[in-house]
């Protein structure tokens with residue numbers, strides 16, 4: 400009897416508990432579903448394109464008697480009106496936001512007077528540049544608040560669209576997001592003679608693409624819920640211009656696209672899906688133009704494309720949902736469902752006729768995988784490479800100068816990562832075992848790795864040898880980089896040992 404009553408009561412209690420759990424599950428599920436739905440971003444059709452695209456000025460330089468081209472770059476805090484009447488606190492080089500375009504020729508010696516006008520230390524890294532490790536501007540070359548740093552090197556690489564940005568250990572995302580970034584264009588004689596658009600700011604446009612979010616007039620750099628990739632913004636900006644348009648008066652227009660965003664991956668194309676001639680990747684021109692309709696770019700990557708305009712038309716550069724792999728959850732929260740209207744090009748009624756694009760561009764200087772003397776593996780898993788986080792006093796790899804290596808990079812996560820190597824331009828030998836697509840056939844310093852992807856790279860390390868100063872490799876999703884998804888290598892003469900990185904001498 401007692402047992403029977405007890406069983407009835409138990410059933411009732413269970414039923415009530417079940418109902419409560421059900422209501423909770425529906426509430427939590429509904430909440431999660433709401434967050435999932437709200438995570439999708441699209442500005443397609445929503446941009447007014449009412450602000451003329453700003454073009455970063457070419458940095459003035461002077462040439463000393465010994466032939467060295469000298470630039471001045473000062474990091475400073477300021478404010479910028481992205482919209483009239485709304486002043487946003489920003490950082491910039493020689494100005495309120497972003498920096499001037501540095502430009503030098505292959506063979507030239509350059510020197511940059513970097514001054515830090517901020518009230519905290521930072522660094523300036525020359526992304527994509529082949530140069531001595533002590534000039535690289537990574538975390539080992541901090542410039543103290545109020546201090547200066549004067550790196551100097553000889554430019555010795557093909558014409559390319561490179562860039563510069565801070566690289567302070569643990570603080571890169573913030574420093575770049577506040578506005579510290581600029582382009583560094585390398586020119587060379589061979590490609591200068593090619594029939595490619597090259598009037599800077601007219602038919603040759605630098606496009607620094609960033610995603611941003613505002614709270615009132617100020618930037619909101621907060622990471623939203625479930626964003627394991629880091630910061631994702633709600634709209635895009637080009638060269639610090641919101642809702643930009645640009646008038647063009649030539650039939651062919653070259654766009655130098657730089658993804659200077661913290662974590663956002665773009666898949667650029669045009670709203671009408673017109674053909675795009677891809678002419679260059681991170682480290683320079685391809686052997687010949689490749690016709691594509693989409694150009695995927697993960698943080699840090701660049702592409703040079705040429706687009707054909709018809710008189711009087713407008714064309715909208717759009718970013719389509721990028722293919723970052725992963726399930727529906729990972730895709731949504733890493734921006735894989737997002738679309739942006741990025742820039743409107745307005746063609747004049749009369750367009751300057753352009754010569755057809757050359758059938759061949761250059762002979763890209765790409766390492767040959769058959770020359771590889773050594774293989775290394777890099778396994779990427781949230782905030783670690785090969786299970787370890789960045790340690791500035793640990794040299795992870797010692798590489799002999801003048802040798803070619805094969806690196807296998809595996810993304811073991813359900814979210815996207817990418818992989819950037821300082822000092823070199825590498826060849827993508829294969830992606831998931833298949834030959835690289837056109838967008839991965841040129842010289843690269845950063846490669847996108849969708850969830851679960853594996854890439855094989857051929858890299859040649861030409862030094863100069865310096866056992867004491869390391870170069871970095873890392874995920875260029877800046878939150879991941881800041882978390883320590885980074886390692887270090889030194890380039891040495893045969894038989895030489897790695898020294899102790901300077902950071903450890905200073906005992907920080």
Ligand code: C2O
Pocket residue numbers: 524526564566699819821871873875
């Ligand atoms: Cu663009 Cu190590 O960075």
Ligand code: CU
Pocket residue numbers: 524525526527819820821822
């Ligand atoms: Cu770099």
Ligand code: CU
Pocket residue numbers: 815816817874875876879880884
């Ligand atoms: Cu990453």
